[in-house]
Each structure stands twice: as C-alpha cells, then as structure tokens.
Amino acid sequence: MKNFMIDQHLKELTEHRTLELPVACYETTINQNINGYIPLHWHDEIQFVLILKGEAVFQINEEKIAVQEGDGLFINSGFLHMAEEKDRSGCTYICLNVSPRFVLAQELYTSYVQPYIHSTNLPYLILDANEQWAKNILKALKEINQLVKQKTSLFEIDITIQLTLMWKNLVVNGFQLEYDQSEMIKSHRMKQMLNWIHLHYAEKMTLEDIAKAGNLSRSECCRYFRRMLNKTPLRYVMDYRIQKSLLLLQQPETNVTEAAYQVGFNSTSYFINKFKQAMNMTPFSYKKIRMKK
Structure with missing residues (x-):
C-alpha cells in the first residue's frame, strides 16, 4: 500500500524528478494507494497519463473523465485532480510528471509553453489513441517510461527528445487558448x-x-x-x-x-x-x- 503525500495546500509532496532531470515517470496501480484511490491534489508539473490496464475516472476541477485502456490524459499545471479505478478494473497507468520549464529550451518557453500552462480553458486534454497527434504523445510516453527504467547511455538526451515530440504534438492539435x-x-x-x-x-x-x-x-x-x-x-x-x-x-x-x-x-x-x-x-x-x- 502506498501513501500519497500532499501538504496542507493539497500540493503533492512527491519530488517529480530523477536524480538527473526534473522528470518523474512511473507505473502506478490506483487501488494500491492507502485510500484506495488517488486523493485530490495539485502540482506545478504537467502530467501525462497512459492507461495500461483497466479503466480510470479522473476528476480535474469539477469535471469527471473516464479514460480507457490504451488511451491517456494530459493534466495541466496547477489544476486540482484526483483518480479512482472504474468498476474494480485493477487500473494501472504510466504517469509522467515534468516541470514545464524543462519541456522545451528556455528560449522557446515564453512562446510555446507558458501560454498553455496559464490558459484557463485547458485543465486537461484526452489523449485518444485513435487521433494521430495523441497517438504520437502516447508512444513517446511509453518510450520515456522505458528510458527511465533502463537508463541506457545518453538516456537523459533521449528523454528530452521525446518530451519535445510530445509538446510539439500537443501544440499541433491546435487547441484555442483562453484566459478567464x-x-x-x-x-x-x-x-x-x-x-x-x-x-x-x-x-x-x-x-x-x-x-x-x-x-x-x-x-x-x-x-x-x-x-x-x-x-x-x-x-x-x-x-x-x-x-x-x-x-x-x-x-x-x-x-x-x-x-x-x-x-x-x-x-x-x-x-x-x-x-x-x-x-x-x-x-x-x-x-x-x-x-x-
């Protein structure tokens, strides 16, 4: 059983990074949490999820989203969210948390990252594996998961390449940003x-x-x-x-x-x-x- 640590502000206390990078990628089974679900929390990092087994229901702010096996979810920085498995499906998923400032080179952050993490109408995006842009993101997510596990030569550089591909595909999706x-x-x-x-x-x-x-x-x-x-x-x-x-x-x-x-x-x-x-x-x-x- 795992205890999901959050502070009094509901901010997650887990340090989302490997020893080398401000990135954390791991596989988690929802019902192994001490509460039986992932409690309400938020973090500065952006999050990408890929469901490996079963089905999960994520709540981001007041919306509930069911995500099936093979599909995924992008959860934006700073948004309250929680997750529970659906119908006792034994849901397991890959979770990637990454600092927004690490997604792209510093010179590109203001133009291509900051507008997205500050948008008020982008708490999440469903990553439907039938959509090519989402499929590309999910494929890169699986690749990062393997890179973190195997830690082959120059794996840190390979991770940054995959992150760039993921963000490019999210931007290519053409989501219209709003600021309310x-x-x-x-x-x-x-x-x-x-x-x-x-x-x-x-x-x-x-x-x-x-x-x-x-x-x-x-x-x-x-x-x-x-x-x-x-x-x-x-x-x-x-x-x-x-x-x-x-x-x-x-x-x-x-x-x-x-x-x-x-x-x-x-x-x-x-x-x-x-x-x-x-x-x-x-x-x-x-x-x-x-x-x-």
Whole structure:
C-alpha cells in the first residue's frame, strides 16, 4: 500500500524528478494507494497519463473523465485532480510528471509553453489513441517510461527528445487558448478553503469557518464544493478526517479512540459509524488487517 503525500495546500509532496532531470515517470496501480484511490491534489508539473490496464475516472476541477485502456490524459499545471479505478478494473497507468520549464529550451518557453500552462480553458486534454497527434504523445510516453527504467547511455538526451515530440504534438492539435480571470479566482478560492480544512481538520469547525477562508458566503461555499467535489463542505471534512485516520490506525501504538480524537472526532462511536460507512468495515477491522501486513 502506498501513501500519497500532499501538504496542507493539497500540493503533492512527491519530488517529480530523477536524480538527473526534473522528470518523474512511473507505473502506478490506483487501488494500491492507502485510500484506495488517488486523493485530490495539485502540482506545478504537467502530467501525462497512459492507461495500461483497466479503466480510470479522473476528476480535474469539477469535471469527471473516464479514460480507457490504451488511451491517456494530459493534466495541466496547477489544476486540482484526483483518480479512482472504474468498476474494480485493477487500473494501472504510466504517469509522467515534468516541470514545464524543462519541456522545451528556455528560449522557446515564453512562446510555446507558458501560454498553455496559464490558459484557463485547458485543465486537461484526452489523449485518444485513435487521433494521430495523441497517438504520437502516447508512444513517446511509453518510450520515456522505458528510458527511465533502463537508463541506457545518453538516456537523459533521449528523454528530452521525446518530451519535445510530445509538446510539439500537443501544440499541433491546435487547441484555442483562453484566459478567464474569474476562473483563476475560483480556483484560488477553492484551494484556500481546502488549505484551511487541511490545516484545521483536527479542530472543531463550522461551515462559516470554511466559507470565510475562501472569502465567500456560506451558500457560495456550498456551491463551490458541490460543483467541484459533489459533496458539502462538512462532508468533505468528514471524509478527510477518515482519510487521515487511516495512517494513525496503521501505527501499533495508536488505538481506535486515540485515532478518532486526533483527527477531530469527539465521539468514538460516531467515528466508528462514519468510518464503517466510508470504508465498509469498522476501524477495528481495518487496524487488524493492516497489522497483519
């Protein structure tokens, strides 16, 4: 089981680079994450995904996108996203994260990279293997995955060649870029509210507290969460507390009551009830299973 590390701002803590390059490429199986899915997060790096097995549902901001085996996805820098497997398909995918400033030579960054990562209407692109431009990107992604594994002579140069090919094919697709200030503000406010929750989840909190963090009314705050996460703010708090309890329950010295109070529940029985609803087992059963591994 893997723990997907993010900070209180929802920014992923994984350092996306090899020893030599600001690039990370790896294969991941969604259900092996400690939560059973990839939780909501964001990062400065751009991301390319290729589904090797099964099917995944990615959420980028408020949109959900199903991606089938053989197809892929481009996720832009700075956008909130999460992923779960569809229909218990055992989804495995190649994930490539790369610093935008490494995609092309520095002299080309302003003209050919910056406009794309700052666009507000380009949170993602579906990479349909039936489209030639997307097929070229997916082929290069597989090549980079092999280069990172094998580390043959001059593999770093070969990676940069493949990245150039990928970006050229994305640009050739001819996507029309837009820059909407209101969308930038919405994204910033959502990150502010999530950040506040992640800093204070162990404390007593109200809807008004969360709304204030985003400089919104309570009703607007609810609309943001409904649109982005299809749940109320306080339901998100509940789910987040249960996510945080999973790590505590894997520690031999922490019992269920201690875990409950450390993540913000003021009643062990209430924690057990909500944990069972979320995880389809009691926290006692979860702890017993994890201690055997």
